[in-house]
Amino acid sequence: xxxxxxxxxxxxxxxxxxxxxxxxxxxxxxxxxxxxxxxxxxxxxxxxxxxxxxxxxxxxxxxxxxxxxxxxxxxxxxxxxxxxxxxxxxxxxxxxxxxxxxxxxxxxxxxxxxxxxxxxxxxxxxxxxxxxxxxxxxxxxxxxxxxxxxxxxxxxxxxxxxxxxxxxxxxxxxxxxxxxxxxxxxxxxxxxxxxxxxxxxxxxxxxxxxxxxxxxxxxxxxxxxxxxxxxxxxxxxxxxxxxxxxxxxxxxxxxxxxxxxxxxxxxxxxxxxxxxxxxxxxxxxxxxxxxxxxxxxxxxxxxxxxxxxxxxxxxxxxxxxxxxxxxxxxxxxxxxxxxxxxxxxxxxxxxxxxxxxxxxxxxxxxxxxxxxxxxxxxxxxxxxxxxxxxxxxxxxxxxxxxxxxxxxxxxxxxxxxxxxxxxxxxxxxxxxxxxxxxxxxxxxxxxxxxxxxxxxxxxxxxxxxxxxxxxxxxxxxxxxxxxxxxxxx
Amino acid sequence: xxxxxxxxxxxxxxxxxxxxxxxxxxxxxxxxxxxxxxxxxxxxxxxxxxxxxxxxxxxxxxxxxxxxxxxxxxxxxxxxxxxxxxxxxxxxxxxxxxxxxxxxxxxxxxxxxxxxxxxxxxxxxxxxxxxxxxxxxxxxxxxxxxxxxxxxxxxxxxxxxxxxxxxxxxxxxxxxxxxxxxxxxxxxxxxxxxxxxxxxxxxxxxxxxxxxxxxxxxxxxxxxxxxxxxxxxxxxxxxxxxxxxxxxxxxxxxxxxxxxxxxxxxxxxxxxxxxxxxxxxxxxxxxxxxxxxxxxxxxxxxxxxxxxxxxxxxxxxxxxxxxxxxxxxxxxxxxxxxxxxxxxxxxxxxxxxxxxxxxxxxxxxxxxxxxxxxxxxxxxxxxxxxxxxxxxxxxxxxxxxxxxxxxxxxxxxxxxxxxxxxxxxxxxxxxxxxxxxxxxxxxxxxxxxxxxxxxxxxxxxxxxxxxxxxxxxxxxxxxxxxxxxxxxx
Numbered sequence: 001x002x003x004x005x006x007x008x009x010x011x012x013x014x015x016x017x018x019x020x021x022x023x024x025x026x027x028x029x030x031x032x033x034x035x036x037x038x039x040x041x042x043x044x045x046x047x048x049x050x051x052x053x054x055x056x057x058x059x060x061x062x063x064x065x066x067x068x069x070x071x072x073x074x075x076x077x078x079x080x081x082x083x084x085x086x087x088x089x090x091x092x093x094x095x096x097x098x099x100x101x102x103x104x105x106x107x108x109x110x111x112x113x114x115x116x117x118x119x120x121x122x123x124x125x126x127x128x129x130x131x132x133x134x135x136x137x138x139x140x141x142x143x144x145x146x147x148x149x150x151x152x153x154x155x156x157x158x159x160x161x162x163x164x165x166x167x168x169x170x171x172x173x174x175x176x177x178x179x180x181x182x183x184x185x186x187x188x189x190x191x192x193x194x195x196x197x198x199x200x201x202x203x204x205x206x207x208x209x210x211x212x213x214x215x216x217x218x219x220x221x222x223x224x225x226x227x228x229x230x231x232x233x234x235x236x237x238x239x240x241x242x243x244x245x246x247x248x249x250x251x252x253x254x255x256x257x258x259x260x261x262x263x264x265x266x267x268x269x270x271x272x273x274x275x276x277x278x279x280x281x282x283x284x285x286x287x288x289x290x291x292x293x294x295x296x297x298x299x300x301x302x303x304x305x306x307x308x309x310x311x312x313x314x315x316x317x318x319x320x321x322x323x324x325x326x327x328x329x330x331x332x333x334x335x336x337x338x339x340x341x342x343x344x345x346x347x348x349x350x351x352x353x354x355x356x357x358x359x360x361x362x363x364x365x366x367x368x369x370x371x372x373x374x375x376x377x378x379x380x381x382x383x384x385x386x387x388x389x390x391x392x393x394x395x396x397x398x399x400x401x402x403x404x405x406x407x408x409x410x411x412x413x414x415x416x417x418x419x420x421x422x423x424x425x426x427x428x429x430x431x432x433x434x435x436x437x438x439x440x441x442x443x444x445x446x447x448x449x450x451x452x453x454x455x456x457x458x459x460x461x462x463x464x465x466x467x468x469x470x471x472x473x474x475x476x477x478x479x480x481x482x483x484x485x486x487x488x489x
Numbered sequence: 490x491x492x493x494x495x496x497x498x499x500x501x502x503x504x505x506x507x508x509x510x511x512x513x514x515x516x517x518x519x520x521x522x523x524x525x526x527x528x529x530x531x532x533x534x535x536x537x538x539x540x541x542x543x544x545x546x547x548x549x550x551x552x553x554x555x556x557x558x559x560x561x562x563x564x565x566x567x568x569x570x571x572x573x574x575x576x577x578x579x580x581x582x583x584x585x586x587x588x589x590x591x592x593x594x595x596x597x598x599x600x601x602x603x604x605x606x607x608x609x610x611x612x613x614x615x616x617x618x619x620x621x622x623x624x625x626x627x628x629x630x631x632x633x634x635x636x637x638x639x640x641x642x643x644x645x646x647x648x649x650x651x652x653x654x655x656x657x658x659x660x661x662x663x664x665x666x667x668x669x670x671x672x673x674x675x676x677x678x679x680x681x682x683x684x685x686x687x688x689x690x691x692x693x694x695x696x697x698x699x700x701x702x703x704x705x706x707x708x709x710x711x712x713x714x715x716x717x718x719x720x721x722x723x724x725x726x727x728x729x730x731x732x733x734x735x736x737x738x739x740x741x742x743x744x745x746x747x748x749x750x751x752x753x754x755x756x757x758x759x760x761x762x763x764x765x766x767x768x769x770x771x772x773x774x775x776x777x778x779x780x781x782x783x784x785x786x787x788x789x790x791x792x793x794x795x796x797x798x799x800x801x802x803x804x805x806x807x808x809x810x811x812x813x814x815x816x817x818x819x820x821x822x823x824x825x826x827x828x829x830x831x832x833x834x835x836x837x838x839x840x841x842x843x844x845x846x847x848x849x850x851x852x853x854x855x856x857x858x859x860x861x862x863x864x865x866x867x868x869x870x871x872x873x874x875x876x877x878x879x880x881x882x883x884x885x886x887x888x889x890x891x892x893x894x895x896x897x898x899x900x901x902x903x904x905x906x907x908x909x910x911x912x913x914x915x916x917x918x919x920x921x922x923x924x925x926x927x928x929x930x931x932x933x934x935x936x937x938x939x940x941x942x943x944x945x946x947x948x949x950x951x952x953x954x955x956x957x958x959x960x961x962x963x964x965x966x967x968x969x970x971x972x973x974x975x976x977x978x
Contacts, residue, residue, distance in 0.1 A: 064861075066858055327904055327910070328901045330901070331901040335894060335898070358887045359887065361880070362884040362887040365881055366957070369961060370961065372554060391876075394880070394883035395850060395851040395853075397886065398851040399854075402851075409820045409821065412817045412820040415815070415816055417908065418820075419907035421820075422907070436907075
């Protein structure tokens with residue numbers, strides 16, 4: 001590993017975090033909350049550390065793919081540890097592992113909380129939680145790439161960072177330069193977030209709620225900002241949130257197509273069609289399954305679409321306690337937890353394009369028994385998916401299942417029921433937030449043991465960074481000091 | 490489809506079944522049970538139908554792979570329908586869907602039962618249930634191949650039948666001729682079963698129990714023959730059963746190696762090592778997890794090894810109600826349900842070699858991030874696994890997961906809890922038998938709805954025949970009449 005460049009990048013990440021914390025600090029000033037001091041202290045620590053680490057520009061700026069991946073994993077861990085400090089210093093979440101869980105849950109856009117009573121948190125802490133969603137949604141390194149002085153970044157290297165942090169089976173560079181790609185992505189992200197904030201304010205939502213709910217929606221995070229949950233807002237606000245949750249689950253590359261006025265290409269995207277198709281079907285199924293329970297069609301449709309949009313995009317807001325829904329609807333939700341959103345969106349999960357690739361290649365396998373001489377090629381958007389991508393998606397599925405199974409087994413020491421354990425792992429690993437059973441939407445992860453919380457924290461990071469970066473941290477080869485500056489794979 | 494050859498094969502399958510039913514008929518005579526009449530009637534029906542169907546030797550004996558697969562699926566369905574008749578005629582399991590469930594459960598070596606009180610069944614019915622396990626364990630078509638007059642079977646064609654019925658990612662022909670391979674397999678099978686019967690009798694088990702328990706063990710079936718379960722036998726008998734369950738879960742090709750005195754090759758088999766390694770670890774984990782509950786180490790070890798051996802080989806006997814074990818041990822068992830036994834054994838499940846191939850290829854995928862230039866080849870027993878096998882195993886995993894998820898969703902209409910639904914699908918799809926929760930080892934599948942029972946019946950067949958044959962029945966192309974006799978793919 002090229003330690004000097006890693007240090008340099010980590011320094012910039014910390015600098016960025018100290019700047020981000022100015023927002024909750026301002027919130028504390030507005031609401032005159034004493035907890036603001038915790039942010040002041042943390043900003044000082046982050047800024048100092050960040051300055052020290054990134055003071056010296058490294059001479060050798062080359063790094064390998066594995067280093068890029070490990071750097072991203074380390075960045076997220078350091079970001080989370082520092083981000084947890086305000087909770088601990090203020091005493092609002094006093095225990096380290098709890099505060100760390102909450103912060104990782106924030107940055108990974110999970111929204112799983114250990115706070116039993118959200119109303120007990122101060123406004124600045126609530127703002128910080130929601131803001132971590134927004135930062136984590138598009139990615140920290142993507143932001144660093146967008147702002148870093150570019151002269152000492154070669155495209156080949158920074159691509160590793162981008163690839164490790166961006167969700168999906170393949171990374172689409174929108175434009176040849178990574179820096180410009182990062183800027184475009186953040187531009188779309190900021191514009192859509194501001195639009196949502198304005199719509200919510202116009203719709204009559206209080207300004208603080210509009211800001212925090214919009215940040216959580218944009219990042220597909222889902223921390224609830226009051227014990228009443230999203231169900232307390234008027235139906236038209238719930239509809240706005242539903243639409244925007246679904247919008248933020250769409251591949252941002254597609255929005256870039258819209259900016260380029262390639263509307264036809266946008267509409268032709270198979271990923272988009274599958275994504276919307278799954279949402280549509282799930283809404284229909286659940287609506288008819290819960291209609292007896294909730295009374296009328298309109299309410300059933302409102303509740304079903306909000307919850308479906310929230311779960312498939314891995315946001316995790318809830319307008320109702322879906323724990324009380326019939327078993328069938330709960331199974332549909334559990335299935336949506338796996339599916340996840342589109343690649344290149346702020347959502348988590350297994351991701352729609354991976355699913356499409358796997359299902360198509362299995363179908364072709366099946367067809368080969370009927371027509372042994374048929375052409376065996378998987379196509380996505382009329383383009384042939386190469387065999388390496390298919391086998392890497394298959395490997396992804398296996399690693400994904402292994403991590404999930406091991407996690408469920410570890411969590412099972414806690415003696416909760418199977419649905420609680422299984423869905424808790426699912427809801428954290430896929431960055432959703434609320435699970436079924438013990439950690440349902442109207443409950444929290446507070447009662448899980450320390451071991452379980454650490455396991456779930458790992459799962460949240462592994463899920464958000466798509467497995468590989470976190471696993472590479474366990475490889476001794478990654479930690480070996482890089483010898484030759486020219487060795488650059 | 491070449492209907493004349495399909496009819497001919499189905500005829501032979503029915504002839505075979507009528508002969509098999511002589512055994513329960515004899516049992517009825519010995520115990521002077523009036524239910525024996527039901528077998529007499531069924532034998533008459535099967536023999537007549539079988540004779541009519543196989544009366545005319547087809548001129549055109551060629552058939553395609555897809556026809557072979559569909560024939561196997563049809564054979565199993567007809568076998569099960571006929572096999573269910575004695576239960577219905579005698580009135581011991583009066584409802585058609587229940588009797589069908591029970592018979593499919595028998596032939597597929599699942600051992601899931603809808604009978605609430607086994608002691609209410611007559612001896613001849615208990616014998617028939619256990620005997621279906623034994624027939625289904627090695628395969629019906631394998632048997633037909635072993636006895637069919639060989640002059641009108643070309644190797645290429647019959648291979649399709651063998652391939653569809655034999656478990657595992659690839660079929661090992663032991664000797665060039667299919668017929669001889671089938672004979673060798675059945676020879677080993679019969680010899681091992683007789684050895685087990687003798688050992689049980691010498692060990693002091695009543696003769697009827699020895700026979701039926703041995704048939705269920707050999708086929709890795711697991712129907713319990715009394716409400717007391719296998720826990721009623723003395724510890725040394727439980728140990729004999731444990732050892733033989735594990736033996737019948739081993740690839741029979743490896744036993745052939747032993748017969749050829751290739752002991753080194755036998756011991757070097759990676760599949761065997763993984764299989765025994767998983768069993769060893771699971772026993773250790775569970776022993777220490779349940780020791781507080783059962784009191785002493787010896788009992789814990791006895792219970793843990795019996796249950797582990799029973800579940801991983803997908804037999805499904807139980808000496809204790811593992812539903813009452815701690816959550817951690819239950820999760821280990823649930824995991825073993827997935828794993829399954831070796832390929833080419835009588836056991837079901839996902840199968841160890843598939844697991845090994847998937848884990849190895851995922852590990853290679855992971856390693857490629859650390860060492861991008863490393864060789865990317867999966868080896869099993871020092872032989873390179875070709876890419877087609879890897880991708881077909883991946884496709885198998887995806888189809889397997891899709892069937893499982895859809896089944897769980899259908900079962901969830903029944904309003905049992907998630908663990909019950911999830912493990913019931915698991916226990917039937919992987920041909921194990923007892924699940925966790927509602928259909929636990931001391932309970933039955935009686936309370937599931939008709940829709941659920943039909944779904945689980947489909948899962949049992951799909952699991953035993955390894956997905957493809959059952960799925961091909963849904964393809965319209967398979968049902969098209971074959972035109973050219975020379976078209977033979």
